[in-house]
Amino acid sequence: MESVHNSPTVASSPASFSLRRTLKARPELLLIPAVFVAVVVVWEAIIRFFEIPIYIMPAPSNIALALVNTGYLDNALYTLGEAMLGFLLAAVFGIVLGGLIAQFPLAEKTLYPYLIAIQTTPKVAVAPLFIMWFGFGMTSKVIIAATIAFFPILVNVISGLRSTDPARLELMRSLRATRWQIFTMVRLPGALPMIFAGLNIAIIFSILGAIVGEFLGSRKGLGNAIMQMNVNLDTAGVFATLFVLSAIGVCLHLLMSFLQRKALFWADSSRIPTV
């Protein structure tokens, strides 16, 4: 009458067999690197065939050389540091403020139009002000990153807390649960899928914020490096920097997806965006 959904058991088999089987089941594991190789080969061929100057468009080989010869670690860590500090600030403020706003319906109703107005304003446009107020150091970039990352978190925290299943609230009311018990036991855990979706957007936005801040005025960081290389017509260097940036982005995304899967093992997997 009743069945338990067990996870499929993996049959043990020789390594070569299981590899072949895996590739058969997931051909994209082979196709993803194949696309990369194909793009690189065609790109390299076009550059060489038409003899396009390196300062207009570098070949993949030039980019690879620039990647190896230029030290990116320092700049990458600097930018990553700014972005992560900004992200943490945004996460703490976004979750706390979102939690408070969602607890008081009047506050929510009063503030919501303003939040929407601010969210729809491009925060990048405010960045020059932060440079003016907080200088060329790390602080201004952290604040720019935090500002940009803050709103997707805040909005998702509020709508996540607001969309609590009424049946769960009724259950808690039938037990005469306090406001705090309802918040910690039902509302907050139930809002986690939405909160994680916000954090996922925010962590990428925080890198964007750090780079924009560095464009506007900075002495270090990958954004600063791109500006300098652009001035020196070091196009290969710019491409190499972009490569580093996208690698950082992918790593952060994977990290968030990992945390999400750990924290939301119970949620309907179709609701969790995966890589």
Place this chain on the structure above:
Amino acid sequence: MSVMSIVRDTSFSQEAENAVNGPAAIVVEALEKTYATHDGGKVQALGPISVTVPQGGFMTIVGPSGCGKSTLLKLLSGLIPRSAGSIKVNGEEVHEPHRDIGMVFQSPVLLPWKTAIENVLLPARVLGLDMASSRVRAQELLDMVGLADFANRYPNELSGGMQQRVAIARSLIHDPSILMMDEPFGALDAMTREVMNLELLRIWRKAGKTVIFVTHSIPEAIFLGTHVMVLSNRPGRIADLVTVDLPAERGLDIMSTDAFGVYSKRIRSQFNTQGFI
């Protein structure tokens, strides 16, 4: 069982009732629920209803959809305020959800991030009961509902019937004397539903609780109940109160007996005269 009677007119004497049946678990007098309409008028949703449920009784409430069965249950449990009348649970006037009531809803309403046993323990946590002894009790309740081996499973690993059993165990963790169930098996398939009905009767006999059970199935109402309250169309009033005099130990085969058919016919005729079939 047959001596148990339910007084439905408003001018009943509680002493007389108690003398016959022992103490009453729930006493409802002239209960009404009205809603205000947007143009300032009032709509009568329910009542007036007067009824007494004896301790240890199993009252099923049956009626057409929209007649206010669920509203009546929410009123009795104190989840929504009444417009008039009085509700006494174990002699105390009900104004808010009562500590001595366990609720089972139409859907299991389990928290998907908690295991079965943690879900059962939720009321104990909310009410601040001793967790060590509650944990022992939670495991006993899971044993009782036949889920001894599923304590550490998450809800999405359990079937619909199993989830509803967890919900029943949860409603009993704080040892309430009254269990209120709002169409708890409505979403289950017919086979599972019959098994759950048998389980519920077994649990009721074992735990000795007073049960109020809302359903829209006439056979389910007769099969489970010691008393069946038939509600009329909106505004829901008591159209009939049937005392079911069938053996307490009953199996599914009782549904094909003549006695069962007589009850079924009586309730169905109420439905017919009301014009809601």
